[in-house]
Amino acid sequence: MSKNILVAPLNWGLGHATRCIPVIKALLNYGYQPIIASDGAALLLLQKEFPNVLSIELPSYNISYTKNGKFFKWKIIKSLPRLLKIIQAEKKATKYIIETHKISGIISDNRFGVYSKNIPSVFITHQLNVLSGTTTWMSTKTHQNIIKNFNECWIPDVDGPFNLSGKLGHPSALKIPTKYIGPLSRFTKHDDTFKNDLLVLLSGPEPQRTILEKKLLIELISYQGKVIFVKGIIEKEQTIQLMDNMTVYNFMTSPQLEKTINESARVLSRSGYTTIMDLAKLNKKAFFIPTPGQFEQEYLAKRLTEQYLVPSCKQNEFKLEMLKKIDNFKGLHLEVPDVNFKTLFGNLF
Structure with missing residues (x-):
């Protein structure tokens, strides 16, 4: 048995x-x-x-x-x-x-x-x-x-x-x-053609998740490129909204999210450790906004920025033009x- x-x-x-x-x-x-x-x-x-x-x-x-x-x-x-x-x-x-x-x-x-x-x-x-x-x-x-x-x-x-x-x-x-x-990562890397210029991944406790969501939805209105926005709200049914250049999901299942990350050129997210493990597994370029007051995320974001791997900034300081920094950093990758x-x-x- x-x-x-x-x-x-x-x-x-x-x-x-x-x-x-x-x-x-x-x-x-x-x-x-x-x-x-x-x-x-x-x-x-x-x-x-x-x-x-x-x-x-x-x-x-x-x-x-x-x-x-x-x-x-x-x-x-x-x-x-x-x-x-x-x-x-x-x-x-x-x-x-x-x-x-x-x-x-x-x-x-x-x-x-x-x-x-x-x-x-x-x-x-x-x-x-x-x-x-x-x-x-x-x-x-x-x-x-x-x-x-x-x-x-x-x-x-x-x-x-x-x-x-x-x-x-x-x-x-x-x-x-x-x-x-x-x-530990639930994802597998695939060499897919990029279909999305930017993927936004949100999660974390309230009210900070909602505060960042509202800020990013305003900032990204003028982003030149295709944006997939995943709110990180787990509900019984998946919802999809079209907002100008953005496609907004409340959540994605693991297979769908794996495919979307692989098909996205850049990722904008919190600097949570699980997110870092996932993006390192998939060898992604990213920009991090740590949760205010969460020392762990602030430390991880600062460390990766100092290593010239991923740029980051404080939540109240984020501006759309900061995403241009992504291309000047190496991105995440850990071969183990x-x-x-x-x-x-x-x-x-």
Whole structure:
């Protein structure tokens, strides 16, 4: 009989869910039975991707951004008592799922309460150093203490100097069992002819996703070229709007998005880590606008700009003419072997 493996991504934007797609596919390919557990848009996305896989709703962290990014950290700190209660509810739900569905292993992508001391439990993260300004030491220590509850930590990156996550995923000292498994992407590169001059990819928590959407829809009205605009809003049905030179989608499924990225000359998006992994896999040129107040995205965007790979700017500073910088940068590319899921699963489950 196949082993039931619980896969639980955080509902924070869409990145945690989308990078679990290759993990779930690999589990199915190697004879395991994945069971998906999440909430909100992340759960809805994975239900669309895997309609025949059992899915379960977990308690929601309900984290939202502030309109002013500089206040976000303090909002999180203020929310800690509520978050701790939710994590306790998550632990209780996990225990019930394990008993009810005879779970043999857990893969948690940044869900703090989804683990068990009785079965192998894996934590996926690219942030072993959690940047938070003057409180980085505290947020990092807290995160690493949480990871200690798991048997292993899988880092979706490569070890060594030529990597994608920089200091986020490469701490100077660590006492946690870790494995650099290689970047996780649901996409495959195809040498397609470019049909789109620019692809806009949005996602992430509100209200910042909507704030950027409104800004870009105004800025791109005068863009000279064909634009595909994906809002990153997961809904029951796909919608398509034609707006002058733009075709606007609420969301795309993985096969459609893979095809669209491959057929697009340039990409404009947030600097979320999953997006960076996807664009590196597909060898794309891009422009990044990090989410205001999200230290991780601000660091990744700055690092890639300093390496002359991808230009970037602050959200309130973006102007249409800045997209011209893209052609002066190298773009993203990281040539690494595919993730060895067979060994990863076999050694743990």
